[in-house]
Amino acid sequence: LKLTVLGVGSASPQVDKNPSAFLLSIDNEYILIDCGEGTQYRLLENAIKVSRIKTICISHLHGDHYFGLIGLLSSFNLKGRKDSIALIGPEGLLEILNIQFAAANTKLNYELNFILNRNSEGKVLLDRIRFKIESIPLVHRVQSTGFLVTEKEGDRHIKAHKLPENFPIPFYKKLKDGKDVIDPLTEEVFKAKELTKKGTPKKVFAYCSDTAYYPEIVPIVKGANLMYHEATFLKDLEERAEMTQHSTALQAAMIAKASKVKKLLLGHLSSRYKSSDEHILEAKESFENVEMAIEGAVYDII
Amino acid sequence: LKLTVLGVGSASPQVDKNPSAFLLSIDNEYILIDCGEGTQYRLLENAIKVSRIKTICISHLHGDHYFGLIGLLSSFNLKGRKDSIALIGPEGLLEILNIQFAAANTKLNYELNFILNRNSEGKVLLDRIRFKIESIPLVHRVQSTGFLVTEKEGDRHIKAHKLPENFPIPFYKKLKDGKDVIDPLTEEVFKAKELTKKGTPKKVFAYCSDTAYYPEIVPIVKGANLMYHEATFLKDLEERAEMTQHSTALQAAMIAKASKVKKLLLGHLSSRYKSSDEHILEAKESFENVEMAIEGAVYDII
Numbered sequence: 001l002k003l004t005v006l007g008v009g010s011a012s013p014q015v016d017k018n019p020s021a022f023l024l025s026i027d028n029e030y031i032l033i034d035c036g037e038g039t040q041y042r043l044l045e046n047a048i049k050v051s052r053i054k055t056i057c058i059s060h061l062h063g064d065h066y067f068g069l070i071g072l073l074s075s076f077n078l079k080g081r082k083d084s085i086a087l088i089g090p091e092g093l094l095e096i097l098n099i100q101f102a103a104a105n106t107k108l109n110y111e112l113n114f115i116l117n118r119n120s121e122g123k124v125l126l127d128r129i130r131f132k133i134e135s136i137p138l139v140h141r142v143q144s145t146g147f148l149v150t151e152k153e154g155d156r157h158i159k160a161h162k163l164p165e166n167f168p169i170p171f172y173k174k175l176k177d178g179k180d181v182i183d184p185l186t187e188e189v190f191k192a193k194e195l196t197k198k199g200t201p202k203k204v205f206a207y208c209s210d211t212a213y214y215p216e217i218v219p220i221v222k223g224a225n226l227m228y229h230e231a232t233f234l235k236d237l238e239e240r241a242e243m244t245q246h247s248t249a250l251q252a253a254m255i256a257k258a259s260k261v262k263k264l265l266l267g268h269l270s271s272r273y274k275s276s277d278e279h280i281l282e283a284k285e286s287f288e289n290v291e292m293a294i295e296g297a298v299y300d301i302i
Numbered sequence: 303l304k305l306t307v308l309g310v311g312s313a314s315p316q317v318d319k320n321p322s323a324f325l326l327s328i329d330n331e332y333i334l335i336d337c338g339e340g341t342q343y344r345l346l347e348n349a350i351k352v353s354r355i356k357t358i359c360i361s362h363l364h365g366d367h368y369f370g371l372i373g374l375l376s377s378f379n380l381k382g383r384k385d386s387i388a389l390i391g392p393e394g395l396l397e398i399l400n401i402q403f404a405a406a407n408t409k410l411n412y413e414l415n416f417i418l419n420r421n422s423e424g425k426v427l428l429d430r431i432r433f434k435i436e437s438i439p440l441v442h443r444v445q446s447t448g449f450l451v452t453e454k455e456g457d458r459h460i461k462a463h464k465l466p467e468n469f470p471i472p473f474y475k476k477l478k479d480g481k482d483v484i485d486p487l488t489e490e491v492f493k494a495k496e497l498t499k500k501g502t503p504k505k506v507f508a509y510c511s512d513t514a515y516y517p518e519i520v521p522i523v524k525g526a527n528l529m530y531h532e533a534t535f536l537k538d539l540e541e542r543a544e545m546t547q548h549s550t551a552l553q554a555a556m557i558a559k560a561s562k563v564k565k566l567l568l569g570h571l572s573s574r575y576k577s578s579d580e581h582i583l584e585a586k587e588s589f590e591n592v593e594m595a596i597e598g599a600v601y602d603i604i
Contacts, residue, residue, distance in 0.1 A: 013342050040339070
């Protein structure tokens, strides 16, 4: 599980920042989380194989989180994409896309499977072989939802040296699934517990943007390996954060501490801040393992 | 009259190109023509005072010509803009914007005066003191319209040395408007024709993108000081140009020659072309004063 940061800016456009866009890679597959204006160009610049994006999650309908989506989906079509896309988003998103496709007489060559996210707590939005995506209800001026992406535990690893030669392939698969095997001829029992060990442990990434300080999410994101949390303001502007339903760096850190995540990434800083140093200092008052999300950087989720 | 090129790419996104966006400046005022994804960032990079953009023209509803509009208009609002915008565009554009404003609970602080362009030939879309904008009907897969921007002739210049001392200010203004002045006391007649000379001659810019080869526009763009014309293909792909309703470099040059424009700028090259050299060579077969539009460059319209 790896996170590539494509854009970490906030609503006011800035020359040296891009609006929100994050790419999570699981094996050879990508999940795109939020898609601010220009995201398709960031993907090009970072030489990302866009055909591997199978899932797109949109947190909310403020432009800095989704204005790049229509361009990306249109370009997929132009390039002849055939593979379906699962698109998770709030009420209204599909209508916004469809009205623009219709205006251009665009007929999609690929299936756009829309998964309506009504922001109900803990709801599984997508369950796939390698991962699942659950919603994290957030508090913002429009419906806003975070995403909890859980990589599932890998297959059990076979202790090959403990197996007889020419051990049948179908038996391997059963053992890897954790099931005992009985040889129908010899009635010998091969115990999964003895002959295999646990697969790669599951990893969890939590995405929380945009939101006011909302401790109710703590039980949902508990123990995540990496949490991205918005930190639009510093604590001296806590009132402004409350009014605009954003968070301060300290509040993001308090969520990280209470939920015992392993690492915290901050972003979505108001354009009034020219440096992120104070955000990091402030967050460290409450939570030590914190970094600023940097555009173009790739974070291993461990 | 000056033209700043912000984006000159075509539909397929490219790392080193931006989608269509052109900024025309008349005195201290800007007209933005087309607004592909990312245009607001190009305006920032070029340090353009966006408060001076009073008019926006959208040629057609293919994404590479308008996906940046919602972001720009939203950012105007975020920055507290109060000045109205005249937005010229085809049927459907306002609905696309409004559905997105509604999804974000955005109430505009400024007036967005939408001027519906139904693509009727020679129609004056906007008539202002310093310029007028007329439509150029184009031929494309969706309704597409070019824009003819005519800077009006400047006020007549006063020959100050021919006027008596203490000549009253209101009399000046009348003379500049080309009207004779009679002094009510002395009944002396001051003839505008003798005391003034012609003001700055009018300049004309013609914008023609996207379109199939369409010689019917020749009488409309005739004599323009500068014409931008799309040249998606080279002549060996003329059939493909016809099928997709785009033009070749030669066709653009033939329009320029027939309409006796002073200068031709080409752009909107298909992403298959890595250099524009052949487009220029091909265009010069028919029209000598041709250049490739370069992003970031500013062209004096003379």
